[in-house]
Amino acid sequence: MIDIHCHILSDLDDGAGDMRESVEMARIAFEDGIRHIVATPHFTLAYRNTAARVQRKVRELQQELDRQGIAVTIHPGNEVRLESKAFIYDQAKSDQFSYLDPAQNYVLLEQRWSDFNPETLEVVKWFLRRNTRPIVPHPERHVFFRRQPELVEQLIQAGMWTQVTADSLNGNNGEEVRRFAEWLLANDYVHVLATDAHNVRRKPNLSSGYDAVRKLAGNRRAEQIMERTQRILFPKS
Numbered sequence: 001m002i003d004i005h006c007h008i009l010s011d012l013d014d015g016a017g018d019m020r021e022s023v024e025m026a027r028i029a030f031e032d033g034i035r036h037i038v039a040t041p042h043f044t045l046a047y048r049n050t051a052a053r054v055q056r057k058v059r060e061l062q063q064e065l066d067r068q069g070i071a072v073t074i075h076p077g078n079e080v081r082l083e084s085k086a087f088i089y090d091q092a093k094s095d096q097f098s099y100l101d102p103a104q105n106y107v108l109l110e111q112r113w114s115d116f117n118p119e120t121l122e123v124v125k126w127f128l129r130r131n132t133r134p135i136v137p138h139p140e141r142h143v144f145f146r147r148q149p150e151l152v153e154q155l156i157q158a159g160m161w162t163q164v165t166a167d168s169l170n171g172n173n174g175e176e177v178r179r180f181a182e183w184l185l186a187n188d189y190v191h192v193l194a195t196d197a198h199n200v201r202r203k204p205n206l207s208s209g210y211d212a213v214r215k216l217a218g219n220r221r222a223e224q225i226m227e228r229t230q231r232i233l234f235p236k237s
């Protein structure tokens with residue numbers, strides 16, 4: 001399996017506390033069946049985890065995993081917050097953040113927690129014109145999406161994808177979040193599954209998410225989600 005959303009790099013944001021915890025998270029991920037992880041430290045006004053910094057941390061962690069014989073490959077990425085339209089355009093034009101893939105075909109584009117950014121549709125269309133598909137992480141965890149599902153429907157119709165978090169489907173984020181994740185799944189609005197793991201407690205447990213998808217929507221749907229995730233990192237495979 002591939003995890004496209006994981007705060008596995010240490011000392012960059014609210015993710016892994018140190019190299020030891022990063023390695024432990026990789027070990028948990030490996031045992032869960034994960035072989036590729038896109039490291040997605042926050043890229044926000046408060047956390048400017050630039051592409052150069054992420055690259056360096058990915059190299060350091062990969063060396064340590066190789067040394068310890070943990071067969072997980074780490075790829076550079078970011079969870080980019082849509083602070084404002086201007087923030088995104090400025091930072092993109094000067095190549096400050098990392099996409100999910102080297103070809104820049106996908107970007108993890110997070111909403112603010114406080115309120116829905118009304119510029120989102122415009123920003124989604126801007127990325128799509130540049131051949132980048134924005135993926136919104138964990139819409140089910142945002143109260144404004146739960147209250148107004150039409151907001152997320154409109155964005156999906158425009159071409160945005162969603163990334164639902166495994167912990168939401170298995171109930172670790174509460175009942176209300178689980179119900180909305182299930183509603184997204186029932187409407188075939190779940191494009192990608194990921195862990196959004198932050199440490200060894202909020203850990204990389206992707207298989208439980210796929211188990212929930214199989215149970216609620218069938219094997220075929222779980223396969224579709226896996227294939228879609230595979231194509232993000234390995235477009236030609």
Ligand SMILES: [Fe+2]
Pocket residue numbers: 005007079137196
């Ligand atoms: Fe995250």
